Amino acid sequence: MLSDVANKADFRFEILYQSKRSRARVGRIITPHGVIETPNFVAVGTNGSLKTLHNHDHEELDIQLMFCNTYHLMVQPGTQLIKESGGLHTFIQRQQPIITDSGGFQVFSLAYGNVAKELKGQGGKKHPPSKMKVTEEGVVFRSYRDGTKIFLSPETSVQAQKDLGADIIIPLDELLPFHVDEATLKASFARTHRWELRSLAEHLKARQNQAMFAVIHGGTDLALRQQSCQLLTKEAFDGFAIGGSLGRDHQELHDTVGGTTSHLPTEKPIHLLGIGDVTSINHCIPFGIDTFDSSYPSKVARHGMILTAKGPLKITRTEHARERIPLEHDCPCPTCKHYTRAYLHHLFKAKEPSAASLATWHNIRFMTRWMSKIRTEILCGLL
Amino acid sequence: MLSDVANKADFRFEILYQSKRSRARVGRIITPHGVIETPNFVAVGTNGSLKTLHNHDHEELDIQLMFCNTYHLMVQPGTQLIKESGGLHTFIQRQQPIITDSGGFQVFSLAYGNVAKELKGQGGKKHPPSKMKVTEEGVVFRSYRDGTKIFLSPETSVQAQKDLGADIIIPLDELLPFHVDEATLKASFARTHRWELRSLAEHLKARQNQAMFAVIHGGTDLALRQQSCQLLTKEAFDGFAIGGSLGRDHQELHDTVGGTTSHLPTEKPIHLLGIGDVTSINHCIPFGIDTFDSSYPSKVARHGMILTAKGPLKITRTEHARERIPLEHDCPCPTCKHYTRAYLHHLFKAKEPSAASLATWHNIRFMTRWMSKIRTEILCGLL
Numbered sequence: 001m002l003s004d005v006a007n008k009a010d011f012r013f014e015i016l017y018q019s020k021r022s023r024a025r026v027g028r029i030i031t032p033h034g035v036i037e038t039p040n041f042v043a044v045g046t047n048g049s050l051k052t053l054h055n056h057d058h059e060e061l062d063i064q065l066m067f068c069n070t071y072h073l074m075v076q077p078g079t080q081l082i083k084e085s086g087g088l089h090t091f092i093q094r095q096q097p098i099i100t101d102s103g104g105f106q107v108f109s110l111a112y113g114n115v116a117k118e119l120k121g122q123g124g125k126k127h128p129p130s131k132m133k134v135t136e137e138g139v140v141f142r143s144y145r146d147g148t149k150i151f152l153s154p155e156t157s158v159q160a161q162k163d164l165g166a167d168i169i170i171p172l173d174e175l176l177p178f179h180v181d182e183a184t185l186k187a188s189f190a191r192t193h194r195w196e197l198r199s200l201a202e203h204l205k206a207r208q209n210q211a212m213f214a215v216i217h218g219g220t221d222l223a224l225r226q227q228s229c230q231l232l233t234k235e236a237f238d239g240f241a242i243g244g245s246l247g248r249d250h251q252e253l254h255d256t257v258g259g260t261t262s263h264l265p266t267e268k269p270i271h272l273l274g275i276g277d278v279t280s281i282n283h284c285i286p287f288g289i290d291t292f293d294s295s296y297p298s299k300v301a302r303h304g305m306i307l308t309a310k311g312p313l314k315i316t317r318t319e320h321a322r323e324r325i326p327l328e329h330d331c332p333c334p335t336c337k338h339y340t341r342a343y344l345h346h347l348f349k350a351k352e353p354s355a356a357s358l359a360t361w362h363n364i365r366f367m368t369r370w371m372s373k374i375r376t377e378i379l380c381g382l383l
Numbered sequence: 384m385l386s387d388v389a390n391k392a393d394f395r396f397e398i399l400y401q402s403k404r405s406r407a408r409v410g411r412i413i414t415p416h417g418v419i420e421t422p423n424f425v426a427v428g429t430n431g432s433l434k435t436l437h438n439h440d441h442e443e444l445d446i447q448l449m450f451c452n453t454y455h456l457m458v459q460p461g462t463q464l465i466k467e468s469g470g471l472h473t474f475i476q477r478q479q480p481i482i483t484d485s486g487g488f489q490v491f492s493l494a495y496g497n498v499a500k501e502l503k504g505q506g507g508k509k510h511p512p513s514k515m516k517v518t519e520e521g522v523v524f525r526s527y528r529d530g531t532k533i534f535l536s537p538e539t540s541v542q543a544q545k546d547l548g549a550d551i552i553i554p555l556d557e558l559l560p561f562h563v564d565e566a567t568l569k570a571s572f573a574r575t576h577r578w579e580l581r582s583l584a585e586h587l588k589a590r591q592n593q594a595m596f597a598v599i600h601g602g603t604d605l606a607l608r609q610q611s612c613q614l615l616t617k618e619a620f621d622g623f624a625i626g627g628s629l630g631r632d633h634q635e636l637h638d639t640v641g642g643t644t645s646h647l648p649t650e651k652p653i654h655l656l657g658i659g660d661v662t663s664i665n666h667c668i669p670f671g672i673d674t675f676d677s678s679y680p681s682k683v684a685r686h687g688m689i690l691t692a693k694g695p696l697k698i699t700r701t702e703h704a705r706e707r708i709p710l711e712h713d714c715p716c717p718t719c720k721h722y723t724r725a726y727l728h729h730l731f732k733a734k735e736p737s738a739a740s741l742a743t744w745h746n747i748r749f750m751t752r753w754m755s756k757i758r759t760e761i762l763c764g765l766l
């Protein structure tokens with residue numbers, strides 16, 4: 001049904017309703033692989049698989065946009081192999097829209113040790129955080145799988161993303177460690193924007209029906225954020241993603257996002273990178289954020305943290321051992337349809353792998369339902 | 384459809400076709416929770432979950448009988464809790480037939496270190512192989528989860544299985560380590576049979592629509608096997624399970640099974656405990672084995688070993704990295720319907736949890752299809 005609207009069309013963003021109370025809006029992003037109703041949650045399937053779930057269940061989960069990581073796919077199985085298989089949609093058998101990142105975030109955060117812990121569980125042989133070298137040209141790093149040298153530049157990142165063929169792609173940017181001096185920060189900020197423009201130029205050589213979202217930088221410095229917006233909104237980007245450091249707490253996130261979207265045009269979609277907890281989403285909707293990606297709902301699910309409208313629930317706690325009720329009464333997910341809290345508690349206690357998949361299924365479905373509720377609330381004039 | 388035939392009836396075994404070439408037969412076991420077409424494969428779901436899969440998918444997987452382990456369910460979540468939840472079928476939400484064992488196999492093999500490795504991954508706190516004490520009354524052992532003492536006797540085992548409410552239950556028996564002297568062996572053999580009769584007596588006090596299968600012992604000693612058959616076939620058991628040591632190779636398995644089923648009545652179903660590889664199944668069908676349980680197909684799946692009609696296939700091998708074909712062309716499972724070998728290879732290489740569940744789904748579906756093929760071959764006079 002949604003794909004009928006798209007009709008294999010190029011990228012388009014339509015605002016169906018603009019709130020009178022805030023910058024919140026209800027819209028839809030139309031891509032060659034279908035429509036994304038906005039605001040929406042973007043599920044993260046790093047390696048082309050949402051952990052513990054199957055891509056053929058995405059329609060039932062209502063995952064309208066999936067986020068895959070170019071860095072991981074470059075390292076395994078390689079973007080060339082995916083291209084030869086007919087692209088990422090075909091390779092992973094997902095018919096609906098996909099967004100890929102540039103690979104930069106993983107390269108830099110792995111080098112700086114940020115997400116190293118997260119990545120540790122995924123590689124084959126373990127390598128220490130990769131040594132890397134950043135020049136104007138790009139960044140050279142070593143694969144966490146086998147230590148081979150990989151060169152990532154704006155041009156190679158875009159080429160990799162062309163091989164993958166996602167509906168939305170992202171230009172290469174630089175991520176800095178937390179504590180750097182002013183001069184390093186300024187130099188990086190300027191280079192990031194040069195890289196983004198080079199990425200856009202490379203992309204526009206052969207658009208291939210893909211859209212490119214610029215990444216707004218500037219950390220929590222609102223003057224820099226404004227400058228980033230001014231630089232990037234002049235260019236032919238199809239949308240914007242808010243990246244870089246978003247602050248340490250809800251207040252800083254609030255200030256940073258609010259101080260950024262006010263400098264962005266209302267007619268293009270705005271994505272918030274790496275944020276996906278309900279509180280932050282609720283805070284950012286009034287600023288006009290259209291999509292949020294995060295592995296948070298699936299990561300906590302694997303540890304028995306169940307998202308519900310009444311707040312999170314730790315299913316491994318003894319109080320749930322005898323509860324013969326579903327995780328959430330009105331949830332249409334298979335976990336809630338078929339099983340009790342007591343059974344899920346038991347599966348976690350018995351360390352059964354099905355515990356993680358049943359919990360993930362619920363949490364992802366919770367997020368897609370939550371976003372649907374938010375869309376309704378905007379339409380009803382509540383947000 | 385199958386459940387219509389059962390119509391909540393008590394246990395019944397019907398032979399639909401007796402081979403003229405061998406003792407192989409096609410039949411059906413009718414239980415309160417539905418019909419099991421025989422010969423058939425029995426999937427093992429130790430803790431009430433077939434590893435990586437979901438019970439609501441069992442109908443699509445065609446799992447007509449599921450094997451759950453009383454020992455594990457006693458330790459977590461406890462059979463009393465399951466009874467209060469309405470029994471095992473309700474607790475785990477499986478509508479189709481279930482068989483439980485006595486708990487003896489795990490207690491003894493854990494103590495003797497046999498399946499300790501397999502169990503290691505499952506407990507919470509790790510305990511060394513449990514100290515246990517065997518008397519005429521029963522066996523005392525310590526829970527691998529928290530070290531608490533548990534007493535297992537023929538009566539408590541049957542009571543636990545009554546709490547669970549499986550369609551088919553098994554009397555308590557003793558499993559010996561590989562190297563014991565003749566006197567110990569004889570004493571154990573005699574005690575095992577006394578325990579089985581005590582189990583039967585306890586069971587018959589309140590049948591609760593459950594069937595009980597005796598366990599034939601005697602190891603690879605055909606005279607002892609015959610003696611075991613003579614002792615147990617006189618009693619009111621509903622079927623027989625061939626247990627104990629079955630030998631070290633296919634020839635010994637062949638001799639032991641053949642030398643046992645020839646002493647069993649043809650009108651009752653015969654189960655072969657713990658055997659589920661295709662070669663052994665093919666060998667044992669002509670001896671009149673009706674059901675086989677094994678965790679082998681799901682265990683090897685988690686390591687990337689894919690069962691096919693042309694023999695096993697190691698999906699992690701580089702030769703499959705670019706194969707844009709399903710695991711098996713004519714397989715109706717979701718894995719084969721949706722994904723390529725290349726994608727499954729990638730998921731294993733990337734250590735994605737979905738690799739194990741997609742492979743398990745295929746292997747279990749392969750087994751249930753294989754058994755269906757065997758039934759057809761018997762009906763066609765080929766076996």
